[in-house]
Structure formats: structure tokens, C-alpha cells
């Protein structure tokens with residue numbers, strides 16, 4: 001399908017400058033360029049057309065198609081990449097008119113996902129996305145193939161052959177989706193047991209390449225893969241980090257977002273993304289050194305909204321402050337602190353600000369903790385470690401009649417502690433925010 005197997009295929013990028021696009025079209029093409037490079041292509045040229053709206057037949061206008069065809073010939077272009085998901089018919093018409101293979105932004109992103117998927121589940125999810133994407137585009141693919149055969153003409157196979165292929169795809173999709181449902185069920189069980197474990201869960205979210213995995217490593221000492229390329233992380237991982245108070249916080253790292261993330265991918269990765277619904281806090285990691293940080297933040301917020309996570313407590317983490325170059329040499333704080341007063345400013349690479357971020361995390365985790373002062377029997381001593389991990393254990397006194405403790409814990413944990421103590425809570429109450 002849209003595999004770029006030969007290394008460094010020569011790619012020509014095309015974009016549209018239509019009113020009200022979020023990104024400047026040149027910036028968007030830059031980003032498309034890095035996506036194509038991550039998929040194994042080499043950028044040899046680009047063109048942007050200003051239009052009121054896309055051409056219904058060929059996306060870019062007729063004149064531009066001719067212009068691109070001429071340029072592409074001179075540059076020995078292997079494929080033309082459109083900066084948006086094209087309708088299957090547009091992709092087909094463009095290929096016909098250009099006489100060159102046409103790939104769109106979605107095809108490139110799905111291709112990178114296919115390259116990076118590691119786990120079985122990740123691979124199945126990617127294949128579902130690939131097949132869903134490919135299914136309506138079969139006819140074009142067939143035409144491409146017959147052209148490759150050379151001299152066979154441009155007619156595709158008969159409808160019957162196409163229908164057979166669609167049926168094969170549909171059967172495969174049913175099989176894959178069945179497997180995904182089974183994994184989802186297992187995952188659901190794992191999540192429930194994690195929930196009853198009761199630890200605070202902070203999920204790292206953000207634009208791809210913002211440094212989510214690096215922040216995860218800096219906070220937890222984990223060794224999650226970090227790479228200067230889009231969608232290095234596809235499969236979610238969860239790591240424990242112990243805050244100075246002894247409180248355990250779970251951190252989860254997951255797939256990043258990008259402008260115009262293909263809908264088939266979002267659907268296929270639903271199970272992965274649903275993990276975000278368990279999070280007590282979203283750490284929105286931002287590459288503060290990127291010129292398009294505002295647009296990217298808007299994409300992330302919009303994606304979170306579409307996942308039903310708009311109201312989840314979140315903390316913006318301005319990362320890569322070491323690489324920030326403000327206008328007139330302004331520091332990152334001068335440039336961004338007034339606009340994002342609640343944000344944490346860090347460099348996951350140098351470690352700057354990471355201790356502060358840990359403190360912020362501790363404060364967030366402790367937001368609704370309750371104060372408990374109870375006496376528990378010596379037989380329940382094992383509870384102490386769990387109190388320390390889920391909350392903060394301030395004082396422990398071993399007396400003859402039992403263990404007196406003074407602690408702050410999440411509300412969900414209060415009842416369990418009080419039941420062990422026989423409900424003899426000396427003073428339980430909402431804790432004041434520190």
C-alpha cells in the first residue's frame with residue numbers, strides 16, 4: 001500500500017493555503033516534511049497554492065497540477081505528498097493527472113505508526129488503521145499497480161476483483177477487531193486492579209516530539225525510548241516514581257498528537273487513548289522552544305476535547321527551556337510566564353526545573369487528601385507502607401494499645417483505614433492545601 005520500502009524515495013510536498021487554517025501553510029509543510037522523512041522519504045521540492053477552498057476533483061487546482069507535474073519531472077520525483085487527507089477520488093484524479101504516485105498526510109502518519117509499532121497490540125491497532133484507510137482507496141491502488149506493470153494500460157481490475165479484495169479486507173478487519181476487543185478486556189482488568197491499588201496516576205500528553213518520554217525518564221529514572229522523530233512512542237508505558245515524601249505516583253507515557261491526526265488511527269488506538277481516562281492529572285508537555293507552540297497546544301487541547309478529557313485537571317509543562325531562543329534574547333520566563341502563569345518550566349534534558357515539577361506533582365496529588373489520626377492494631381502494621389505510598393505518613397507512635405498514626409491520604413482510602421482502626425478516628429477532616 002503506502003509503504004515506502006526503498007530508502008529515501010524522492011518526495012515532492014504540496015499544500016493549500018486556504019483561509020482560516022490553524023497553521024501557517026509553510027510551517028505545516030515543514031512538519032509534513034519531517035513526517036515524510038521519518039517515513040523514509042527525502043524532500044526534493046514543495047509547492048503551496050492559495051485558494052478559497054480545495055478543488056473537488058484534484059484538491060489543488062488544474063493549473064497547479066500542470067505546474068507540479070513539470071517541476072516533478074525535472075526533479076525525478078517518486079511521489080507527491082499532499083498535506084491533508086484527500087478524498088479517495090481526489091487522490092486518484094491527482095495520480096492520473098500527474099502520472100506520479102500520490103500519498104496524503106494520513107497515509108504518511110499511518111506509515112510511521114506501522115514502522116514504530118512494537119507490541120502485538122500496537123501492531124494490530126496499526127493494521128486496523130491501515131486497512132480502514134486502504135479500503136476506500138483500493139481502486140486507485142490497483143491502477144497504480146497496473147501502471148507499474150508497464151504498458152498494461154490504466155484500467156484497473158474488474159469490479160468483481162475489487163469486490164473480492166474488499167471482502168478479504170473486511171474479513172481480516174473482523175478478525176483483528178476481535179483480537180483488539182480481547183486485549184481491551186484484559187487491559188480493562190489490569191486497569192481496575194491498578195485503580196484498586198489506589199496510586200495517583202499522572203498521564204503525559206502532548207504534541208509528538210515535545211519530550212514526553214524524556215520528561216517521564218527525568219521524573220522516574222525510567223529508560224523509555226527517546227528519539228528526535230515523530231511518534232517514537234506508540235505503546236503506552238507506566239512507571240512508578242516515588243516523591244521525596246514517600247508518596248508513589250504512577251506516570252504513564254503514551255502516543256503523541258499531531259495536527260490532522262488521521263481519524264482511522266484515532267479510532268484504532270481508542271483502547272490506548274482510553275487509558276487517559278484513568279488519569280487523575282494530565283501533564284501537558286509542550287516544546288517551549290518550538291515557534292508553533294501555540295498552534296500545537298491548540299491541537300492537543302482539541303484532541304483532548306474530542307476524547308472527552310477537556311475538564312480533566314491538567315498541568316502545562318513547558319519543556320526544552322534550554323533550547324528556547326526568545327525574540328531579542330528574552331528568557332523563556334519573560335516570554336511565556338505571564339501567558340502561562342500556572343505552567344512548570346523544565347528542561348528534561350538538563351534536569352532544570354525537574355525538582356520543582358516533582359513538588360508540583362506532590363501538591364497536585366495531595367489536593368483532596370484527608371487528614372487522619374487513628375490508632376490501628378499492631379496486626380495491621382503492613383498498612384503503614386501503603387499509607388506512605390498513597391499519601392503522606394507524618395507521625396507513627398508504637399504504643400501498647402496499638403500504633404498511633406497521623407497521616408494524610410486520598411479520600412478513597414479513608415474508609416479502609418478507619419475500618420481497620422475500628423472507626424476510632426481521632427480527627428479526620430479535609431486537609432488544608434499546603
Ligand SMILES: Nc1nc2c(ncn2[C@@H]2O[C@H](COP(=O)(O)OP(=O)(O)OP(=O)(O)O)[C@@H](O)[C@H]2O)c(=O)[nH]1
Nearest residue numbers: 209210211212213214227228231232233256348349
Ligand atoms: N534541547 C532539549 N531537547 C529535548 C528536551 N527534552 C527532550 N528533548 C529531545 O526532543 C526529542 C523528542 O523527545 P521524546 O522524549 O522522544 O519526545 P516525545 O514527546 O516522547 O515524542 P513521541 O513519543 O515521538 O511523540 C528528543 O530528541 C529529545 O532528546 C529538552 O529538555 N531539551
Ligand SMILES: [Mg+2]
Nearest residue numbers: 212213232233
Ligand atoms: Mg515518546
